[in-house]
Amino acid sequence: MKHLALALTWIFVCLCCVSAVQARPSPITIKGNQNLTNVINQAVRVVSPAANVGVIIKSMKYGDTVYSRNEKNLFVPASILKILTAEAALLYLGSNFQFSTRFVGSNDIRNGKLYGNLYLVHSGDPSLTFSDLGELMAALKAKGINDIIGNVFIDVSAYDQVTTGPGWLWNDKRFCYAAPISASIINHNCLSFQVSPGKNAGLAAQVLVNPRYYFAGIRNSVITRSRGARTCYVKLDGIDGGTVSISGCMAKGKYAAGVSTVINDSYKYDKSLLSDLFKRYGIRVQGLILGGRAPANLPIIASHESKPLKMLITDMLKMSDNIIAGSLFKKLGQIFTHRPGTWESGGTAVNHILSKQAGVDIWRLSVIDGSGLSRYNQVTPKQMLQLLDFAFHHHSTNIEFISALPIAGVDGTLKRRMQNIRWRVRAKTGTMAGVVSLAGYAMSANKEPFAFVIMINGSHGSIWKYRELEDKILTYLTHYSRV
Numbered sequence: 001m002k003h004l005a006l007a008l009t010w011i012f013v014c015l016c017c018v019s020a021v022q023a024r025p026s027p028i029t030i031k032g033n034q035n036l037t038n039v040i041n042q043a044v045r046v047v048s049p050a051a052n053v054g055v056i057i058k059s060m061k062y063g064d065t066v067y068s069r070n071e072k073n074l075f076v077p078a079s080i081l082k083i084l085t086a087e088a089a090l091l092y093l094g095s096n097f098q099f100s101t102r103f104v105g106s107n108d109i110r111n112g113k114l115y116g117n118l119y120l121v122h123s124g125d126p127s128l129t130f131s132d133l134g135e136l137m138a139a140l141k142a143k144g145i146n147d148i149i150g151n152v153f154i155d156v157s158a159y160d161q162v163t164t165g166p167g168w169l170w171n172d173k174r175f176c177y178a179a180p181i182s183a184s185i186i187n188h189n190c191l192s193f194q195v196s197p198g199k200n201a202g203l204a205a206q207v208l209v210n211p212r213y214y215f216a217g218i219r220n221s222v223i224t225r226s227r228g229a230r231t232c233y234v235k236l237d238g239i240d241g242g243t244v245s246i247s248g249c250m251a252k253g254k255y256a257a258g259v260s261t262v263i264n265d266s267y268k269y270d271k272s273l274l275s276d277l278f279k280r281y282g283i284r285v286q287g288l289i290l291g292g293r294a295p296a297n298l299p300i301i302a303s304h305e306s307k308p309l310k311m312l313i314t315d316m317l318k319m320s321d322n323i324i325a326g327s328l329f330k331k332l333g334q335i336f337t338h339r340p341g342t343w344e345s346g347g348t349a350v351n352h353i354l355s356k357q358a359g360v361d362i363w364r365l366s367v368i369d370g371s372g373l374s375r376y377n378q379v380t381p382k383q384m385l386q387l388l389d390f391a392f393h394h395h396s397t398n399i400e401f402i403s404a405l406p407i408a409g410v411d412g413t414l415k416r417r418m419q420n421i422r423w424r425v426r427a428k429t430g431t432m433a434g435v436v437s438l439a440g441y442a443m444s445a446n447k448e449p450f451a452f453v454i455m456i457n458g459s460h461g462s463i464w465k466y467r468e469l470e471d472k473i474l475t476y477l478t479h480y481s482r483v
Helices: 002-010 033-047 078-093 130-142 266-280 309-318 322-337 343-358 381-393 398-404 464-478
Strands: 052-059 065-069 100-105 113-115 118-121 147-149 152-155 190-196 206-209 217-225 234-240 243-251 257-262 289-291 300-305 425-432 435-443 449-457
Touching: 033 052, 033 065, 033 464, 052 381, 078 309, 078 322, 078 343, 078 381, 078 398, 078 425, 078 435, 100 130, 130 266, 130 300, 152 266, 190 217, 190 243, 206 217, 234 257, 243 257, 266 289, 309 322, 309 398, 322 343, 343 381, 381 398, 381 435, 381 449, 425 464, 435 464, 449 464
Parallel strands: 113 147, 118 152, 152 289, 217 243
Antiparallel strands: 052 065, 052 449, 100 118, 100 300, 190 206, 190 257, 234 243, 425 435, 435 449
């Protein structure tokens, strides 16, 4: 185990033979704990005298805490909450877990006809796409099925129907980063397209749709105005099934504008999408397309599996993907309770897993939605540090977990930050109004690995000065040595 711990000192810096030599030469060296404490305290006083700041830094080699500030206070964590979701999922589901989307039903297939009902069973796959459903339909066709002598049912019973999390802000729900979390997630439950002005004033704007998405249609009443018109904007009026309605105006000569909208009614969208796919693939449905739960133990006729969990975790942490986090959260709740996944059961599952398997003190911990969107999430820097400490040393999941974190100056949400110490920090970011946070691992000047948590609540004005504070603390830590 000792040799394993020593080997881990380079996991988050060098997974592909990339070493800290690539970082720029250190202009400073901070020797000893007291000097580290002094420079961090001074940075906090200058940048954030009013905000509530919590910081804790612990050596992953020696196990001692070299800096702490308000480490037992509760904070709204924002997206660093995904760290808890990621480790709980790796521990409970396993790194090779896959979501499955299946057609199940009667195995009575004769002369190109399937006799009986067919069920599309969704499991909450957050990576499922329109193209994936097309492949499922092609698999039906490959079995020689041209007619379904029965009904087609859409089964979304894996999760409950409360699709937005407790404590999500109303304004957030309009945007794709807060799309509904249901058992049916297609293209992240988000539709995107472009609108560009017509060639001349008075003409309708032009709409360009991406074939990766399904649209039943777009009702476009956006008008081109004269060049220089200042009050023009495109208004999204709503979505019904797969049909999107837009209105407003665009000034002539403007660049194309991207428009995105969430799919709030996944059942209506699924129904429209399936009807279209059956027609495209020449499969006639004699009955209706309805919602309903599949009976147990029906034969699998076609199946699509998601990427393994370790790859989904990487997407989730690198790009701070709320949809993956929300679905994993409900999936944990579903499997843990053996009932449809809910926000409440997801929280119960995560708390239990982290307490029993990772040794996290869960007193006062509130994990509400798995993604960090909820204002009701509450965690202390010390609790977050306990999880990071466990994750670093847990040989079954540490490589998958640490390698999934964004790398400073290189990728993910840290790609454009901390270029002066690139490759020396792997961490998850968190940002929402009044909240800035960062948690992960850093390598010191003498190659000592540290876990750290920085949480700021009550921030005012530009978030950049608080991010600069985080970057400054990490710069100090990477230039720190004990002697």
